[in-house]
Amino acid sequence: MENPAPTKPAKPTKPKKPTKPAAPAEAPAEAPAKAEQPATITDASGFQSMVAFITSPTGERFVVLEIFILTAMTLLIFLLYQKEMKKRVEIEMAMNMIRNIVVGIDSNYKDKDDTPALNCFKPLDFQILAAAQNLSEEMRYLAKRNDQLQKEIDTLTRNLKDGWVIFSNAYYLFSAELRSWMDSQKKCEREGAKLISIETVEEQFFINHQVKGRRKFFWIGLFKDKNENWKWLSGRLPEDEYWVYYSLHDELNHDCTAMTFDCIDTCWIAVECHLQMPYICKKVPNDAWL
Structure with missing residues (x-):
């Protein structure tokens, strides 16, 4: 058998020198630029949409409304400022006026x-x-x-709308309804008045004239007290008396007084208090009138 031929040992390989890292490719740097391009297109599209909206009828109305609101707010702020300044001026004028008054009253100031x-x-x-x-x-x-x-x-x-008549510093109601003397007094009180008490000669002539014009008998506030003395409801005794010549003012049960129209100047007549006839209310205002 043949012996196998000896193999040559393999030559050791030299280690490779480390390679320098490659410079980063420029492609990634261009990536942002490429990414910004769609944003630019979108912004342009949004601007065009805004312009289109503003130029539309709805957009025009919206712009006009915004301008109106801005103008109104500006005007309101201006008016408030003017009002505040005017108030300050008025206060200053008032203080100066008071100062002048005080100084004028007492020169020592x-x-x-x-x-x-x-x-x-x-x-x-x-x-x-x-x-x-x-x-x-x-x-x-x-x-x-x-x-x-x-x-x-x-x-x-x-x-006045309800039929009252003014004379001097009072006003009078010549009623159209018929009542007894006592009921007439109560009715006048419900009206905030009293059955008339005549105070002066001028008032007597005024009542005479009004009664004659209406051609009716009217109750007045003159009555006979427990002592058989004639007295006004106001508590005063009559200073002057205007009894008609046929009046039975001294007779029994003739305790209330009415005004008759069939007379000249003396028009009081004493009658029984239960008779039904119109009445005259008198209302005197308080000092708020005076």
Whole structure:
């Protein structure tokens, strides 16, 4: 048998030198640029859509509305500013007016006003504030009186529409319904008035004229008390008497007085209180009128 031929040992391989890392490819750097391109297209598309919306009728209305709101807000801010400035000017004018009044009332305040003070308020300023407070209280009082007067005017207007007649500082109701003397008094009280008590000669002539024009008998507030004395419902005794010549004012049971139209100047007539006839109410306003 033949011996196998010996094999040559393999040559050792030299280790490869480490290769330098390759420079990063420029392709990734271009990637952002490529990524931005769609965004640019989208922005342009959004801008075009906005322009298209604004130029549309709906967009125009929207723009006009926005301009109107902005203008209104600007105007409102300006008016509020003007109002605030006007208020400050009015306060300053009021303070100056009060200052002049106070100085005019007492000349000693002139020297006090010119002298410097250590505190933020001068003595005169405290006097001005006190005067302003007094004026404010007086204005509130006048406003309250004005409200009372307005209520009286409203009452007067309503009464005039209901048939009341004004004379001097009072007004009168010549009723159309028939009642007894006592019921007439109660009816007048429900109206906030009283069965008439005549106070003056002028009022007597006025009532005479009104009764003659209506050609009716009317109850008045003159009655006979327990002592057989004639007295007005107001508590006064009649200073002058205007009995008609045929009146039975001294007779028994003739305890109430009416005004007759068949007379000249003396028109009182005493009759029984249960008779049914019209009546005269008198309402005197309070001092809110005066």
